[in-house]
Amino acid sequence: MLRFADVVAVSSTVSATRSRLAKVDALAGVLTAADPDEVPAVVAFLAGAPRQGRIGAGWRTLAAVAGQPADSPTLTVRAVDAALGEVAAVSGSGSTARRADLLGGLLTAATADEQRFLRALLTGELRQGALEGVMLDAIARASGQPGPAVRRAFMLSGRLPETAAAALAGTLDDVRLELGRPVRPMLASPGATLADAVADLSPCLVEYKMDGARIQVHKRGADVRVWTRTLREITGSVPELVELVRGLPCAAAVLDGETLALTDDGRPRPFQETMSRFGSTVEEQVRALLLRPYFFDCLHLDGEDLIDEPLRVRTAALRRAVGDHVIPGVAEPTLEQAEELTSAALDAGHEGVMVKDLDSTYQAGRRGKAWQKVKPVHTFDLVVLAAEWGHGRRTGTLSNLHLGARDPDGGPPVMVGKTFKGLTDELLAWQTRTFPEFESHRDDWTVYLRPHLVVEIALDGVQVSTRYPGGIALRFARVVRYRPDKTPEEADTIDTLRGLL
Structure with a gap:
């Protein structure tokens, strides 16, 4: 029976090293020591997200119920997982008080180190380096299973704890694509130029890169379900998409695509307007802002898995499967045809084009070179680390952003620059109102944030610099938009930015 203190100790070890190999060794060691039924909880704890998801407890609640820490560790992994399950199940009248009682009992039984770990875990602040890539390597090491087999199972299940349990039990082959269980989406890398991308990926498919929201749709008869790129289900918010997919000429399908709202003349509405629909179930809002789907991949059709x-x-x-609802594109184009399609996409108000290798399989969850996005301007998704108080007409607002790129070895985001350009009055007001929700600490000039918010930044390139820890600095960076559909784990890496040198 594994002690919870052992998990906390491994977390500290992982946080204290920048060596990917050392992280993998530490994580694999605790996975090997865990009993089979403990593995899912251990993986969830170390990956920074309890199996129960959000349990309705924030910093104030946890601080109010913490009490004095225990002198010595007595908690087990099973006990902590069970306690969190009990907290998550609380609902109805008196739920706030009951939840506080349960959390108080758990924290009182925890040592000071265990309390710190639990607070960070339950508030989403556990940034210890055990990100997906590192954890998947550790699962492969602990189980003796091939890395590609572990990654494939994770792609199909979308869940690290279940992937670890299957790997250690030797049942990875049983993990298959299932209708009704979302698959992690395949991602694209930035392409240098259209000519380079077409040459590198030939024979290729070139299609519109739309400024919409990624969706994955599963259909089984009249049952249709829709998820976002982060695998959050939004079926209830998009009834027009559900109705359209029900009418498609297929009995069962798993579809990958984009959805967006259009103006009366057929041009895309701002990305934030499309995203606003994903949290809405109000009929009037649905009628006011209809979404249209554009599908670009099919992973299953009428009983046949196509992912490989x-x-x-x-x-x-x-x-x-979808007829006219395919995203505009052309297969095996000449460079002239690809350029014409790119011009048409830009003229229609879209971002650019995607260039895809026609011989490539679907590599979910990976940002490989088989799909490349080509835009007129370099844009990258970065993590907001802090914001400085503005001056002049921006006095009283949080303005100048500190920007970080993802560490591919699982460490905290690496700062690569600052910018206040591109911020509208509306965005300044939103930042000032929203950033304190994610505040970790502040000084006279700056509010520092927990890694949570992702922002899309346009830039002209990067240059070598000793000013920031990443050894590079952004050139002429400006804000394009915030990306509520992305997590810090999906931000661009420091290696991707260094590749622009």
């Missing part, structure tokens, strides 16, 4: 088939096969299946 090349893109050319999946594209043919997609056209059979």
Whole structure:
């Protein structure tokens, strides 16, 4: 029976080193020591997200119920997991008081180190380096299973705890694509130029890169369910998409695509307007802002899994499944044809184009080179680390942003620059109102944030610099928009930015 203190100790070890190998060794060691039924909870704790998800307890609640820490560790992994399960199950009248009582009992039984870990875990602040890539390597090491097999199972299940349990039990082959269980989406890398991307990926497919929101749709008869790129279900918020997919000429399908709201003349509305629909179930709002889907991949069709088939096969299946709802594109184009499609996409108000290798399989959850996005301007998704108070007409607002790129080895985001450009009055007001929710500490000039918010930044390039820890600095960085559909784990890496040198 594994002690909770052992998990906390491994977390500290992982946080204290920048060595990916050392992180993997430490994580694999505790996974090997855990009993099979403890593995899912251990992985969830170390990955920074309890299996129960959000349990309705914030900093104030946890601080109010903490009490004096225990002198010595007595908690087990099973006991902590069970206690969090009990807290998550509380609902109805008196739930706030009951939740506080349960959390108070758990924290009182915890040592000071265990209390700190639990507070960080339950408030989403546990940034210890055990990110997905590192944890997947540790699962492979502990189980003796091949890394690609572990990653494939994670792609199909979308859940680290379940992937670890299957790997250690030797049942990875049992993890398959299931209708009704979302698959982690395949991601694209920035392409240098259209000509380079077309040459590198030939034979290729070139299609519109739309300024919409990623969706994954599962259909089984009349049952249709829709998820975002972060695998959050939004079926109840998008009834027009559900109704459209019900009418498609197929009995069962798993579809990947984009959805966006259009103006009366067919141009895309701002990204934030599309995203606003994902939290809405109000009928009037649905009627006021209808969403249209554009599908670009098909992972399953009428009983046949296609995830391991090349893109050319999946594209043919997609056209059979969705008809006119395929995203505009051209297969195996000449460079002139690709340039014409790019011009058409930009003229229609879209971001640019995607260039995809027609012989590539669907590599979910990975930002490989088989899909490349080509835009007129370099844009990258970075993490907001802090914001400085403004001056002049911006006095009283949080303005100048500190920006960080993701550490691919699981460490905290690496600062690469600052910017206040591109911030409208509306965004300044939103930042000033919202940033304190994610505050970790502040000084006279700056409010520092827990890594949570992702912002899309346009820039002209990077340059070598000793000013920031990453050894580079952004050139002419400006804010494009915030990305509420992305997590810090999906931000661009420091290595990607260094590749611009």
